[in-house]
Amino acid sequence: MAKNLVIVESPAKAKTIEKILGNDFEVKSCFGHIRDLEKDDMGIDIPNNFKPKYIVPEDKEKVVKDLKKLAKETDEVWLATDEDREGEAISWHLCEVLGLDPVNTKRIVFHEITKSAIEKAVRQPRLLDMNMVHAQQARRILDRIVGFELSPVLWRKMSMRNSLSAGRVQSVAVRLIVEREREINAFNSVSTFKVEAWFTGKDISGKNISFKAEGPTKFKTAEDAEKFLQQCVGAAYTVKDIQVKPGKKSPAAPFTTSTLQQEASRKLGYSVSKTMLLAQKLYESGKITYMRTDSVNLSDTALANIQKEINTSFGEKYHQHRKFKNKNESAQEAHEAIRPTYMENHTDDDSDTKRLYDLIWKRTIASQMSDAELEKTIAKIDISTNHEELTASGEVLKFDGFLKVYLESRDEEDVTEEEEDQEGSLPPLTVKQALDLKEMKATERFSRPAPRYTEASLVKKLEELGIGRPSTYAPTITTIQKRNYVEKRDKEGVKREYRILLLKDNQISKNTDSENTGAEKSKLFPTDLGMIVTDFLNQYFDSVMDYGFTAKIEEEFDEIAGGKQVWNKMLNNFYQPFHKAVQDTLENAERVKGERLLGEDKESGKPIVARMGRYGPMIQIGKAEDEEKPRFAKLKATQSIETITMEEAMELFKLPRTLGQFEGSDVVVNIGRFGPYAQHDKQFYSLKKEMDPYTVELDEVGPLIAEKRTAKSERTIKVFEKEKIQILKGPYGPYIKQGLRNFKIPKEKIDTAADLTVEEAKAIIEDVKANPPKKKAPAKKKKA
DNA sequence: CAGTGAGCGAGCTTCCGCTTGACTT
Numbered sequence: 001m002a003k004n005l006v007i008v009e010s011p012a013k014a015k016t017i018e019k020i021l022g023n024d025f026e027v028k029s030c031f032g033h034i035r036d037l038e039k040d041d042m043g044i045d046i047p048n049n050f051k052p053k054y055i056v057p058e059d060k061e062k063v064v065k066d067l068k069k070l071a072k073e074t075d076e077v078w079l080a081t082d083e084d085r086e087g088e089a090i091s092w093h094l095c096e097v098l099g100l101d102p103v104n105t106k107r108i109v110f111h112e113i114t115k116s117a118i119e120k121a122v123r124q125p126r127l128l129d130m131n132m133v134h135a136q137q138a139r140r141i142l143d144r145i146v147g148f149e150l151s152p153v154l155w156r157k158m159s160m161r162n163s164l165s166a167g168r169v170q171s172v173a174v175r176l177i178v179e180r181e182r183e184i185n186a187f188n189s190v191s192t193f194k195v196e197a198w199f200t201g202k203d204i205s206g207k208n209i210s211f212k213a214e215g216p217t218k219f220k221t222a223e224d225a226e227k228f229l230q231q232c233v234g235a236a237y238t239v240k241d242i243q244v245k246p247g248k249k250s251p252a253a254p255f256t257t258s259t260l261q262q263e264a265s266r267k268l269g270y271s272v273s274k275t276m277l278l279a280q281k282l283y284e285s286g287k288i289t290y291m292r293t294d295s296v297n298l299s300d301t302a303l304a305n306i307q308k309e310i311n312t313s314f315g316e317k318y319h320q321h322r323k324f325k326n327k328n329e330s331a332q333e334a335h336e337a338i339r340p341t342y343m344e345n346h347t348d349d350d351s352d353t354k355r356l357y358d359l360i361w362k363r364t365i366a367s368q369m370s371d372a373e374l375e376k377t378i379a380k381i382d383i384s385t386n387h388e389e390l391t392a393s394g395e396v397l398k399f400d401g402f403l404k405v406y407l408e409s410r411d412e413e414d415v416t417e418e419e420e421d422q423e424g425s426l427p428p429l430t431v432k433q434a435l436d437l438k439e440m441k442a443t444e445r446f447s448r449p450a451p452r453y454t455e456a457s458l459v460k461k462l463e464e465l466g467i468g469r470p471s472t473y474a475p476t477i478t479t480i481q482k483r484n485y486v487e488k489r490d491k492e493g494v495k496r497e498y499r500i501l502l503l504k505d506n507q508i509s510k511n512t513d514s515e516n517t518g519a520e521k522s523k524l525f526p527t528d529l530g531m532i533v534t535d536f537l538n539q540y541f542d543s544v545m546d547y548g549f550t551a552k553i554e555e556e557f558d559e560i561a562g563g564k565q566v567w568n569k570m571l572n573n574f575y576q577p578f579h580k581a582v583q584d585t586l587e588n589a590e591r592v593k594g595e596r597l598l599g600e601d602k603e604s605g606k607p608i609v610a611r612m613g614r615y616g617p618m619i620q621i622g623k624a625e626d627e628e629k630p631r632f633a634k635l636k637a638t639q640s641i642e643t644i645t646m647e648e649a650m651e652l653f654k655l656p657r658t659l660g661q662f663e664g665s666d667v668v669v670n671i672g673r674f675g676p677y678a679q680h681d682k683q684f685y686s687l688k689k690e691m692d693p694y695t696v697e698l699d700e701v702g703p704l705i706a707e708k709r710t711a712k713s714e715r716t717i718k719v720f721e722k723e724k725i726q727i728l729k730g731p732y733g734p735y736i737k738q739g740l741r742n743f744k745i746p747k748e749k750i751d752t753a754a755d756l757t758v759e760e761a762k763a764i765i766e767d768v769k770a771n772p773p774k775k776k777a778p779a780k781k782k783k784a
Numbered sequence: 785c786a787g788t789g790a791g792c793g794a795g796c797t798t799c800c801g802c803t804t805g806a807c808t809t
Contacts, residue, residue: 009803032803039798060803086802140800147799155797159789167799280804292802471801613789624790632789672786684786730809742809 002026005074006108007067007094009081012284013113017080020118026074030067030081034060035093037140042148046575049568050141056097064097071098076106078125083109084332085561088129089136095128102128112299112336113289135561138571142553143168145575146544149582150537156586157536159593159612160529165483168550169468169476171537174485175545176461177453178526178534185643187449192218193225193501197390197440199237199381201433209427210438213381213392218445222499225442228388229503232440235385239433247374247395251366251402253296253324254337257470258463260291263363265456266409268355269522271488272455272474278356279338286341287348288360292470293335294463296324298367302339306368309343314404320370330466330554339364362406369402377426381435394426411460412451437503444498452523455488467550485530489638493519528617528641532594540585544578598646608649610641617641619649634671651694659698667701669693680705720758727753727761736761743768 004025008014011029018027035054037043045051056064071077077100081087087109095102106125110117150166158164195215203209219225255263257276264275279291298306303321310319326333340361348357375398381390397403453461459473468476480486493516500511526534538545546552553574559565595611598619606622613620613632617640622630633652635644656670659678668679669687676687678701685704687693717734718727726737734753736743743765745753756764 011804029803033801034803036801037799042799063803082802090802136801143800145799149798151798163797165798169800284804469801471803476800615788618789620789630789634788670786673788674786677786679786686786728809732807732809735809737809744809 082334084334088132134567213390294331295333366406372401373399
């Protein structure tokens with residue numbers, strides 16, 4: 001038995017560190033937090049100065065038991081959890097649970113897993129920082145109070161009230177999406193006219209050249225643009241001036257969790273959860289450093305390896321030592337940046353993780369490479385018939401530097417229109433050179449609203465606001481979608497006409513062309529529920545919904561950590577007004593329906609409203625108290641209470657439609673709980689995505705019925721008619737179905753499932769019934 | 785599996801931040 005027990009948070013880390021420390025040390029992991037607030041009664045004794053009631057969650061019991069045993073057997077326990085607020089608290093909980101005295105237990109920290117860093121840490125142990133622990137405790141309790149007092153308010157006050165939730169992080173994330181959506185809906189696009197001219201000529205050596213130049217300004221109206229083109233009729237064009245300016249580009253910092261999620265989204269199209277899943281795999285197989293980090297720091301060992309790699313692969317002039325600083329004040333920097341563990345592994349052989357690994361390798365190596373050097377050329381072109389001038393610009397790469405391996409992509413909203421017209425190189429020109437105008441065009445361009453958030457751009461925004469942590473970005477994005485506040489989907493663009501004025505051969509002609517606009521892919525849209533909940537929370541709990549709330553309380557947590565404020569006093573200052581708002585809201589707020597009056601029914605004169613019903617957004621014609629029952633129709637998935645028009649609403653009442661007869665019985669189309677479907681002979685058939693229930697025709701439904709029939713026969717391996725037992729092929733392999741129940745076939749019989757006899761199948765069913773498979777343990781309710 | 789829409793109210797839900805597997809009809 002080793003003399004020393006070192007406890008870290010991550011098991012992968014434990015393995016690595018054990019190798020470094022040698023035989024006297026046994027390194028174990030506690031798998032993150034080992035205690036949490038009890039759920040009953042919020043787990044907080046509020047009148048008793050917010051005294052927390054901690055328990056060991058069921059899934060951590062084994063970990064705690066094992067650590068207790070080891071702690072007893074060893075001479076000395078070293079607490080080596082991460083050096084941040086949460087890590088300090090985990091160490092304190094370990095003391096509490098393992099019966100260690102915080103005043104003489106050794107606490108060590110390191111920010112990188114290297115031999116020198118770990119050996120240095122062991123030489124300089126410190127003690128637990130109780131102020132830091134109290135800061136974490138205040139954070140934990142505040143989040144519990146906000147979540148567990150606000151959520152029940154929603155259950156009482158929303159017309160749709162199944163498993164709604166609110167919290168310091170998630171509710172603000174939804175707010176961002178809701179406000180962006182409204183910004184887009186309220187956006188009024190204005191158009192301007194942009195002038196471009198294409199020239200031809202000859203360079204000094206007599207070679208033919210051609211290039212593009214841009215007009216003096218964007219014209220506000222077609223008339224202004226035409227006037228300008230008119231002035232250019234018959235003009236001569238000469239190069240008036242050429243300016244050459246050097247420029248440079250620098251590489252981006254190495255990856256943090258949030259920047260990795262953003263780049264993987266932009267370059268590879270991964271969702272944030274997919275990125276984290278793949279990164280976790282790479283981490284567990286020892287290929288990259290820890291993937292949940294807010295640090296851009298690289299260890300000295302890593303820097304040396306990167307330099308070596310650059311020198312051998314690209315040459316010394318490509319290397320430039322850089323130290324990146326974190327822009328984010330809320331960063332706690334308990335780890336390194338995300339980088340390959342071994343730079344000499346240029347790629348990964350696993351096809352699943354390869355693309356992400358390549359991205360991390362390139363980003364890491366580029367971060368220590370030289371600037372790219374550019375030469376920007378701007379040529380002014382004189383127009384003989386007026387005082388305006390045209391501008392041609394070009395960019396030439398003189399030295400590629402880091403661009404040899406990697407260039408960071410940008411978000412849609414950060415790219416300006418000028419950058420969109422990508423600059424190529426300009427042919428060599430000379431001052432006073434005469435040019436021939438091939439054609440000049442004034443094209444109508446429309447201003448665009450801010451784009452909707454992607455998962456990754458939302459993470460970026462949250463990080464900027466200091467809301468959430470690397471370990472919670474992905475789960476938060478999942479939560480707000482699971483709660484149906486937000487949905488990720490595509491939006492089809494609409495066709496829009498734009499005008500073009502063309503000057504060619506001294507003639508001006510007018511034309512229109514069309515473009516697709518407003519198309520979006522994998523963007524976050526708020527649902528009606530998300531909007532209604534956000535409006536409600538904004539109205540009654542504006543302080544928690546404020547974008548600066550987290551930043552403000554983080555300052556206070558820092559004061560607690562610095563010993564300048566007492567944790568339970570801070571909590572009390574927050575709690576008094578907050579709790580009062582909760583009570584006022586419960587007493588006074590009306591139940592929220594999100595109702596919007598669309599107009600009157602032409603035939604009956606009854607009011608038509610869009611509102612939230614118990615089962616989702618809908619249109620209602622007439623009132624509940626009318627003699628005649630109101631008519632109802634559910635909104636389509638892409639429609640919203642806020643934007644639906646009267647016309648679109650009336651369209652919804654056209655279902656159900658009877659299309660005609662097939663094999664002697666009616667085919668009826670409707671939209672149900674699981675989307676559009678056709679009903680025929682008591683069977684249901686889901687309509688294909690591209691089939692619109694409002695316009696679909698009979699001859700399109702026939703193939704659907706046939707398809708389902710063959711799919712069913714293909715899925716069937718064997719049928720025992722009399723016993724009502726079927727052997728079917730499912731997504732997880734063959735299984736047995738009797739009546740409505742499914743039964744798992746034991747592993748050893750999976751391969752020969754087709755040969756099962758009715759007796760064998762029966763035996764399996766009896767077996768499963770006798771030993772039902774363990775279900776996911778539902779949260780155990782404790783009885784006093 | 786393809787309904788519903790009023791009101792009352794059992795009995796349920798819920799937070800954020802640390803960490804990984806177990807397991808799927």
